[in-house]
Amino acid sequence: MPPLPEAAAARLSALGNQMRTLSDTFVGYPCSQDFSYPExxxxxxxxxxxxxxxxxxxxxxxxxxxxxxxxxxxxxxxxxxxxxxxxxxxxxxxxxxxxxxxxxxxxxxxxxxxxxxxxxxxxxxxxxxxxxxxxxxxxxxxxxxxxxxxxxxxxxxxxxxxxxxxxxxxxxxxxxxxxxxxxxxxxxxxxxxxxxxxxxxxxxxxxxxxxxxxxxxxxxxxxxxxxxxxxxxxxxxxxxxxxxxxxxxxxxxxxxxxxxxxxxxxxxxxxxxxxxxxxxxxxQRWGADGFRERMGRCLEMADYAIAAFARHGIKAWRHPNSITVVFPRPRDSVIRNWQIAPSGDIAHIITMPHVTRTMIDRVVAETAGLTQQQP
Ligand SMILES: Cc1ncc(COP(=O)(O)O)c(C=O)c1O
Structure with missing residues (x-):
């Protein structure tokens, strides 16, 4: 196959960098991001x-x-x-x-x-x-x-x-x-x-x-x-x-x-x-036991998020066995910055395995109006 032209390679490299940046704020959709499959x-x-x-x-x-x-x-x-x-x-x-x-x-x-x-x-x-x-x-x-x-x-x-x-x-x-x-x-x-x-x-x-x-x-x-x-x-x-x-x-x-x-x-x-x-x-990598342990961590993170919202007087909740944390729809800048899916007067974050306490702390602070992330 002919080689990839330099300009095309540069565009792909920029796309890769964009994904890396976006992945730091990926809390709104139910897709895990903690994988690597070089095989x-x-x-x-x-x-x-x-x-x-x-x-x-x-x-x-x-x-x-x-x-x-x-x-x-x-x-x-x-x-x-x-x-x-x-x-x-x-x-x-x-x-x-x-x-x-x-x-x-x-x-x-x-x-x-x-x-x-x-x-x-x-x-x-x-x-x-x-x-x-x-x-x-x-x-x-x-x-x-x-x-x-x-x-x-x-x-x-x-x-x-x-x-x-x-x-x-x-x-x-x-x-x-x-x-x-x-x-x-x-x-x-x-x-x-x-x-x-x-x-x-x-x-x-x-x-x-x-x-x-x-x-x-x-x-x-x-x-x-x-x-x-x-x-x-x-x-x-x-x-x-x-x-x-x-x-x-x-x-x-x-x-x-x-x-x-x-x-x-x-x-x-x-x-x-x-x-x-x-x-x-x-x-092969996780097995049922690994998935069980991973789900346990996601549930803990969901409870951490609910408690973090509560500390700022924001009522957030989840169903039993769910890692979807529902909270009142935040302003548009929070939705944009954190890739959050809104529906009417509610929104959610989903504590998939890659979501960290730091990410939650930042999203909660921004929802509470304490900070403003630079887009
Ligand atoms: C309840 C439910 N059903 C169906 C779908 C569609 O699944 P997919 O995006 O894998 O086609 C979604 C996606 O978020 C979903 O939440």
Whole structure:
């Protein structure tokens, strides 16, 4: 390949410096930044591609299926998904995983209605449009959970259509977990025989396995499919995720494709073959015990942040087992300086593993108006 022109190299070097500076103020989004994966570099010289079903054989053998299968197995184990009854693959992120779960649900129940709360990630409305599915948005409670009464009443009015519930296992803004036990009891109580529950566990799907007393969140809580992001708690320089679903559901959509010699069970055709190496490597490095210890530190940091806000008379709070610290929306300069995502009159910081006490002290001081960081 021709060498990179000097001017282009200089631009990339400036971009690197910009990232380094920005990383010091990265407290508003749920993406870990405490990683380093030099082991992927030798693989970047090949046209690796995980096209097709990672559990099949493909004619395209420059793939990382073997590692992808181990990543899926790790998620199956910790999302309490029986390996013989479930299947999964690595997605481009939580959004693709949610699309996959809703796609399966719509294939199984073409006459179904998708219910999701107003606190659901903004991409849900787009996904139901992509699928051309009927959907109804349900009121949310102030704490971020779905309003169970509104859900019950709405399902009752539409009893002829199978409910497809998009449950939040950790909402974007509040880190709230919709109660799967309550939702399942509601469906049982109404004698609804055809239904589907997809769990959007983008962040909390890799937090709840590491706490002592998690809210119900996995297949043992009755979900039909679950989507988790890989670049959030585990951390990755490239967005990625894992989706798991009941095998019997996936069998409904699987088609054999001669061109690549394997089953077409995934949404994307060509798929990232580097991200399986990244998650596999993280799993090898941390293991379940390492993730548990890391989550413990994140929870401690979340409590540190709440106490720091309280010292300045600012009320901040979090849900149990959540590292999303909610506080009143600060002024725009704080939002800009600290890359904080606002929503109406609230905002949050998320104490991902790279967030330090110093960062929290500075963000709290600035929110309280004691200091002004130079942008
Ligand atoms: C609850 C929830 N669902 C879905 C998503 C989308 O995930 P991704 O950005 O991995 O596509 C997010 C992202 O923050 C989220 O918080």
């Amino acid at each position: 992927i570099i030798p693989l970047l010289g090949y046209a690796i591609n995980n096209v097709g079903d990672p559990f099949g054989e493909s004619i395209y053998r420059e793939n990382t299926f073997a590692l992808e299968r181990e990543v899926v197995a790790f998620f199956q184990q910790h999302l309490r998904a029986p390996a013989e009854q479930t299947w999964g693959y690595m997605t481009s992120g939580g959004t693709e995983g949610n699309l996959y779960g809703l796609y399966l649900a719509r294939e199984i129940h073409p006459d179904g209605i998708i219910y999701y709360s107003e606190h659901t990630h903004y991409s849900a409305a787009k996904l139901v449009r992509v699928l051309g599915a009927r959907s109804i948005m349900i009121r949310g409670q102030d704490n971020g959970e779905i309003d169970y009464e509104d859900l019950r009443e709405t399902i009752r009015i539409h009893r002829d259509a199978p409910p497809i519930i998009l449950a939040n296992i950790g909402t974007t803004m509040h880190g709230a977990v919709d109660n799967l036990t309550t939702i399942r009891a509601m469906l049982k109580d109404m004698a609804i025989s055809r239904s589907y529950i997809h769990a959007d566990a983008a962040l909390s799907g890799m937090l709840l396995p590491w706490v002592d007393d998690p809210q119900p969140f996995g297949f043992d809580a009755g979900v039909d499919s679950i989507a988790v992001s890989g670049h959030k708690f585990i951390g990755s320089p490239m967005p990625c995720g894992v989706v798991l679903a009941g095998r019997r559901h996936v069998d409904r959509v699987a088609r054999s494709v001669e061109y690549v010699g394997c089953m077409d069970t995934t949404i994307a055709g060509s798929r990232n073959a580097v991200t399986p190496v990244i998650l596999w490597s993280a799993i």
